[in-house]
Amino acid sequence: MQCLLFLKAGLRRSSPQAFLFFAFVLVLPLFPAEEGGCSYFISEDGTLLLSYTLDDLSESKIRRSVEQGHRAEILLTFRVQLNTYGLFSVGGEHLEFDVRRTAYRDQITNDYVLLLNDREVSVYRTWRELYRAFSSPLDYSSGIDIKESDDLTVKVHPRIIYKKLVPPFSLMYLIPGKHMYNLPWESAIEGSHH
Amino acid sequence: MKSHVFKGLLKNSVMTVILLYLLVIILILVFSSSVLGGMDQNRIGETPIHLLLLFSIPLLLVAALIYTVIYVWKRVRTRHSRYRFRLRIILFLFLIIVLISLPQTVLSLRFVNMVFDRWFGSEVGTALDSGLEIALEYYADLNRDLEYIGNSPYLALSMSRAHNSPEQVWKELKTQFPGIEGIQLLNDENFYLFGDPRLAYPRQEIDSLNEGLTPKRTLPDFSILGFRKDFLFAGESYAVVLYRTIPREFDLHARNITGVLEKYRQFREYDRLFRIGLFLFYAIFLVPLLFMGFVVAMYISQRLIQPFISLEEATRRVAQGDYSFRLLSREKDDFSFLSDSFNSMVKELEVSRKEVLQTEKVSAWQDIAQRLAHEIRNPLTPIRLYAQRVLVRMEDEEIPREVIRKGMDRILVEVDNLNSLLTEFREFARQRPPVAETINLREFLYSMVEVLEESSPDVSFMIDDIPGDLYLQADAGQLRQVFSNLLSNGINALQGDGVIILRADLVKKGYTIYCRIQVSDSGPGIPEDLQDKVFNPYFTTREKGTGLGLSIVERIIHDHRGRIWVESAPGEGTTFYLDLPYEELYGKDSDH
Incomplete structure (x- = not known):
């Protein structure tokens, strides 16, 4: 019991310092610099389509990173809350998935490569072409079937990774704005059919 | 499990240590896997509570550790030998634990450093660069071939016949340059494709291509290199695109090399940061283990010192006259x-x-x-x-x-x-117990001396050595009786003129601080053989004395939990020493 007692005493004594530390860590993700807009559509065959547009990207930072042989990435975490209201049942489904658009320069061909979820989408000869494609609205077919009766809530958590770091250096993402901008969760707006 | 059973388990110090140890290990495993897993999945900071706990728990443990050391240290500073002994045991055991873990820590860090140097040393960098050079050379060779064919006069010659027989152009080129795996010919009206149809660009994409090498395209089975060349024959413009493929394996190997090279460069770039981070990470997980060591040291010290604490308490009780006090003796107890x-x-x-x-x-x-x-x-x-x-x-x-x-x-x-x-x-015979009240000793003695100075004008009283802020808890009436007796004895001993000196200071004996009062006279002194008898009832050297005065004094001082004794040298004077309790240091203190 004794050690529990002084552990308790230690907790009590260290609370002001711990509070400062907690406050610092909690404030870390609260430095968004970029803004974007998310919308979702339901295609004719009932599939959920998502679209995300970044209003402003720091081209110079991305270019510097890519030219130095690193990767830049737009990482979107979508959270889809699907409430189904049937005749006999009321159900809910919670889906979460990531969409990653990555840009890098192939060191062998010197071409600029654009990936979507690690799959090569396009290869470009010039930076301008790559950046145009990289910063263009990201349309993604989620493959989720939606019924007309479904009540849908879509949220997105965008992160712009200027310099993709391997573990354990990815811990540096915790430094606000240095290698990654962590935008807050935002709700997607329902758009019209394509 | 019922709550009282659980409480019983917790009361057992061994079980507490084991439970705490398991808890610390589980926390380390959970948080480390959470943080490391988060790093792998680029999910750093998404669950800040994990990071928070990861950093805050070692901090709290360190704080608890420091608090305990300070607590014990404060006890030591108040000169309590029990805590000094305990602190020594704790520090000694903790030192052993640290000394045992120190070589392991140094070895682990050196090993990690060595491995890091091997994995990310210059040799590995050179090898990766060499691999990349080979890949670049191979790729450049393929491109040079395409450029050579595209710019060769033979192609221009073949193309001059393209408007008659485009197929003939393909056959001639394939014969001359077996490395060519496909060709696209197009003018404003016609579009021809020879070779593997998977190699072809759609027409609108070709239009957007510039002359020269085309960007590499990657298909599931292979990658495609291309070279576009424009010709003008008989007023008609032609575009020709030559294709070669790169095997899928080459692409995979090249991707592996570039992927590892990217990681390698990051490790080289953040080399110092990585080493510092590694040390901190190690320290974060080392702190709970050191804390456990400290807890064990605390537990062992407590176990070692407990019999002595009990013995000390028992000794005190016996010293206070409680002879019925007994120590509990358990069979399993080492002491x-x-x-x-x-x-x-x-x-x-x-x-x-x-x-x-x-x-x-x-x-x-x-x-x-x-x-x-x-x-x-x-x-x-x-x-x-x-x-x-x-x-x-x-x-x-x-x-x-x-x-x-x-x-x-x-x-x-x-x-x-x-x-x-x-x-x-x-x-x-009817001495009542003392009723304590706060007495300023200096004022009290002054009031007594004032009366005596009048009745004994030949005697000088010196009382200036008594601090003005010295307060005692004593029965004023009984204390008056004490000093009345002692001062009267002193005056009688002087037989005329002389000096009586009163002094007081604080002394520490055991765990108690006493106020020591001295009453000295410059009389003839007491013969050595009578010094032991002065406090005996009815002992007196005066004709009219009853011999009860000093007995009563001794009795009163004893009732105040004090002590009185006399020191005398014949011809030089006599001094009575009175020790009265001033402050109890640890009597009411609980064990830490």
Whole structure:
């Protein structure tokens, strides 16, 4: 019991310092610099389509990173809350998935490569072409079937990774704005059919 | 599990240590896997509570550790030997734990450093660069081939016949350049494709291509290199695109090399940061383990010191006169022999003390009876003589009234003496317990000395050495009696002029601080053989003394849980020392 007692005493004594530390860590993700807009559509065959547009990207930072042989990435975490209201049942489904658009320069061909979820989408000869494609609205077919009766809530958590770091250096993402901008969760707006 | 069973488990220190240890290990495993897993999935900071706990728990443990050390250290500074001993044991055990873990820590860090240097050393970098160079060379070779073919006069010659027979152009080129795996020919109207159809660009994409090498395209089975060349024959413009493929394996190997190279460069770039981070990460997980070591040290020290604490408490109780106190002795206790030995010692002490007390009591009664008989007999003799004288003279017819008055007066004086003797004896026997109140010693003694200075103008009193802020908890009436007796004795001893000095200071004995008061006179002193008897009842060297004064003084001081003794050198003077309790240091303190 004794050690529990002084552990308790230690907790009590260290609370002001711990509070400062907690406050610092909690404030870390609260430095968004970029803004974007998310919308979702339901295609004719009932599939959920998502679209995300970044209003402003720091081209110079991305270019510097890519030219130095690193990767830049737009990482979107979508959270889809699907409430189904049937005749006999009321159900809910919670889906979460990531969409990653990555840009890098192939060191062998010197071409600029654009990936979507690690799959090569396009290869470009010039930076301008790559950046145009990289910063263009990201349309993604989620493959989720939606019924007309479904009540849908879509949220997105965008992160712009200027310099993709391997573990354990990815811990540096915790430094606000240095290698990654962590935008807050935002709700997607329902758009019209394509 | 019922709550009382769980509480019982917690009360067992061993179980507490084990539970705490398991808890720490589980926390380390959970948080480390959470953080490392988060790093792998680029999900750093998404669950800040994990990171928060990861960093805050070691911090809290360090804080708890520091708090405990400071607590024990403060105890040591108040000169409590128990805590000094305990701190020494804790530090000693903790030092052993640290010394054991230190080589392991150094070895682990050196090993990680060595591995890091091997994995991310210059040799590995050179090898990766060489691999990349080979890939680049191979790729450049393929591109050079395409450029060579595209710019060769043979292609231009073949293309001059393209408007007649495009297929012939493909056959000629394939024969001349077997490396070519496909060709696209197009003008404003026609579009021809020869070779593998998967190689072809759609027409609108070709239009957007510039002359020269085309970007590499990757298909599931292979990658495609291309070269576009434009020709103008007979007023008609042609575009020709030559294709070669790169095997899928080459792409995979090249991707592996570039992927590892990217990681390698990051590790080289953040080399110092990585090493510092590694050390911090190691430290974060080391802190709980060191904390566990500290807890174990605390537990062992507590276990080691507990019998001595019990023994100390028991000794104190016995010193206070409680001879019925016994230490509990358990079979599993390592120090049970100590308890047994102490218990048997106290038992024997109790028996012998009872015997001594009994003997002392009988002896005291004998002494008192003897002295009372003596003191009562002394006045009885003159009473008897005067009574006899009056009876003898009664036979005469005329008794002189003077004789009767003288006899009666003397009888009354002796009866008064007897009465005062018995009153003093009754006072001595009926000493009430002291009622403590706060007394400023300096003021108290000044008030007493003022009275005595008037009645004894030849005696000088020196009282200036007593601090003005010295307060005592004592019975003022009884204390007045004490100093009245001591000062009267001093004045009597001086037999005229002389000096009486009063001093006071604080002294520490055991766990108690005492106020030590000295009453010194410059009289002739007490012979050495009488010094032991001055506090005995009815001992006096004066004719008119009852011999009860110093006995009463000793009794009062004893009732105040104090001590009195005398030191005297014949011809130099006498000093009475009085120790009265001032402050109890640890009497009410609980164990840490």
